[in-house]
Amino acid sequence: MTPPLVLDIDGTLTRADGEHGIDPRVFEPIRAWPEPVVIATGKAFPFPVALCQFLGVEERVIAENGGIVYAEEELAVNGDRDAADAVVRAFRERGYDLGWDGPDLVNRWRETEIAARLTVPGAALREVAAEAGLEVVDTGYAFHVKDASITKGEGIETMAQLLDRRPDEFVAVGDSENDVSTFEVVGESYAVANADDAARDAADHVTDGVHAAGTMEVLDRLR
Template identity: 65%
Template sequence: MADDPPLVLDIDGTLTRPDRWGIDPRVFDPIREWDAPIVLATGKAFPYPVALCHFVGIPELVVAENGGVVYTGDDVFVNADREAAQAVVDAYEAAGHSLGWGPEDTVNRWRETEIAVEISQPEQPLREIAVEYGLEVVDTGYAFHVKDPSVSKGDGVRTVADAVGIDLEEAVAVGDSENDVSTFAVVGRSFAVANADAAAKEAADVVLEDAHADGTLSVLERVRGDA
């Protein structure tokens, strides 16, 4: 039997439960047993995917903060500066808005290159202020991410692939959001789970019938041994 293909997996909306919060534990064993490199590519702050790699028991190959921070297992690449994003949210808060996470804000506490705003907060003023600072806002369905437009998950995946020798033409990606479009563009096959947004569905090679972790598990079963 051929080896399993390399995987590039988003986290929120892709490895999570249908109620949107919490990793579906059914993904742990298939991921740990996968016979090829797995890159976790997420909008989450850097410590989160690193911790998930630890808990699952796989090598730490991570693209975090939508490409802002990349870890190849040996080297950490910080590809943007948080200062501009901080200026955007300072102006947003000065205009009377909130980031929406409460005073401790563990969502942003460890971010190095971008800042996330809770999804129920006003979007249009955030986008307008971001443009003034030369930044963009990416809607992941879980948060609005204020980020440098010059970095992306796809670029981060290329960095990891070059460092560890992943053939991206053989790689399979699963995602659910517009921030996964750049990932889909650099791999051989891409799958959008059924709960994906319009941008991800348009960019994917296949739109799955199953949502959230059910969709991802169906991909793992479908492509196992295909490399």
């Protein structure tokens, strides 16, 4: 029986050739998948919603590392970004910024966390976040300043309730430490070959292919 899916975006559906964007090879198999497909990401809410719309699939989304969950026309927002904003202010008082050039489109629509570019001093950011009781998660694409109690895994549990499913019915594919909590609650998990050590150690399987090629490998196997 084909299982419902949980798919990360960056590093999991993306191209492996150094170019930005989703690998177009994943479009058709995701669109044709007979069971629910959940897009679970650290990105702000509008990005996975737009991806679902362009893919032509139902909008079943976990955004901001579990901070926002949307499915079946129900929206759950877990927490707010006030504490993360306070961390950013303290970080700037120490002479740093978030590292984004021009208008900050990474954080413009965020509601529950703040993301900094990986070029900023991570140790200093973690120190400031810890003083405020928050954590910093490295997704391989950004540092996310967030409440440690909010995770993708908890987002999956909420999503499963909205879809009248059990979390262990899902199969998940991801690539970084923010996917570990997802891997802990689903029935089967795959880390793509480019995944960080935390994701690889937590996953049930590691693919041979990197990025979207690894995800395609999983989809072919499950079909």
